Amino acid sequence: DIQMTQSPSTLSASVGDRVTITCRASQSISSWLAWYQQKPGKAPKLLIYKASSLESGVPSRFSGSGSGTEFTLTISSLQPDDLATYYCQKYNSYFIWTFGQGTKVEIK
Amino acid sequence: QVQLVQSGAEVKKPGASVKVSCKASGYTFMNYGINWVRQAPGQGLEWMGWISAYNGKTNYAQKIQGRVTMTTDTSTSTAYMELRSLRSDDTAVYYCAREGPRGRYGDYAPFDFWGQGTLVTVSS
Numbered sequence: 001d002i003q004m005t006q007s008p009s010t011l012s013a014s015v016g017d018r019v020t021i022t023c024r025a026s027q028s029i030s031s032w033l034a035w036y037q038q039k040p041g042k043a044p045k046l047l048i049y050k051a052s053s054l055e056s057g058v059p060s061r062f063s064g065s066g067s068g069t070e071f072t073l074t075i076s077s078l079q080p081d082d083l084a085t086y087y088c089q090k091y092n093s094y095f096i097w098t099f100g101q102g103t104k105v106e107i108k
Numbered sequence: 109q110v111q112l113v114q115s116g117a118e119v120k121k122p123g124a125s126v127k128v129s130c131k132a133s134g135y136t137f138m139n140y141g142i143n144w145v146r147q148a149p150g151q152g153l154e155w156m157g158w159i160s161a162y163n164g165k166t167n168y169a170q171k172i173q174g175r176v177t178m179t180t181d182t183s184t185s186t187a188y189m190e191l192r193s194l195r196s197d198d199t200a201v202y203y204c205a206r207e208g209p210r211g212r213y214g215d216y217a218p219f220d221f222w223g224q225g226t227l228v229t230v231s232s
Contacts, residue, residue: 034218036153043203043222044145044153049213055220087153091216095167097143099153 002027004090006100014108019075021103023088028068032092035064035073038102039084047086048073075105083107110134112204112223119229120194127190128226130204137185138162141207143219144178144189146200154200158207159187194230201225 003026013019023033031051036044046055048064051071061076075082088100115129130142144156157168159178166178177190187204208220 032214032216036219038153043225044205044219045222046208046218046220049208049218085152089153089218091218094216095141095158097155097158097219099145099155102152 002029002090002092002098004088004098004100006086006088006103008103009101010104010106012106012108013078015078015080017078019078019082019105021073021086021088021105023066023071023073023100025069025071025090029090029092031067032090033064033066033071034089034091035062036087036089037082037084038087044087078105078107080107110206110221112206112221114202114204114223114226117227117229119231121232122194122196122230124194124230125190125192126194126228127188128202128204128228130187130189130223132161132185132187132206135206137180138182140209142178142180142187143205143207144176145203145205145219147203147225148197148200151200156189156202161187191228194228196230199228199230201227 005024007022033051035048038044052064063074085102085104087102091097111133113131138161143158159166161180175192179188203225204223205219206221208217
């Protein structure tokens, strides 16, 4: 089974900072990677699909990059509303999805 | 607009079963798969399994295979997840989530819409 590993587990940054979260796959998944945002007490929300495509309605300060086994989610200018936990998800095969363990973003 | 509305919170004793529902609206139910994802308190997201709303085909995560059954009722556009032989570590929020349209997302698809979650507490 392909494992997904995110780093860091937690990060603390100030409003306006550039924030980067990394997700690594144990085997190549091409570009079949999504990023989700989960605010406290809420369901996850799709932000990025196919590694770098922005889901409709998602602010342009969010961007994704990478392919193969290494991927990044970048928030170009952190906003107070971005307080959340972010998850990567691989979906490179039919009917099987796997999440990373999550990265909690805190505002300093 | 697409909506997935789940049933309410449940409290169960160890060894019991629970059945959570997920009623879909705003789209053609049979055209999309439904996934179930759970989240234990303070923990990450765990994919549990997938069901095709078209033909009822399923694929379950190995960890819970044998204890879980996913079904759909196309007449009411509702998906169900039943988990048996409950243990304390099954205490979690359970989410249903729609597999996105492959025409939009490519050969494979992430989850584009989610239910609000159902808290299942297992306690003696």
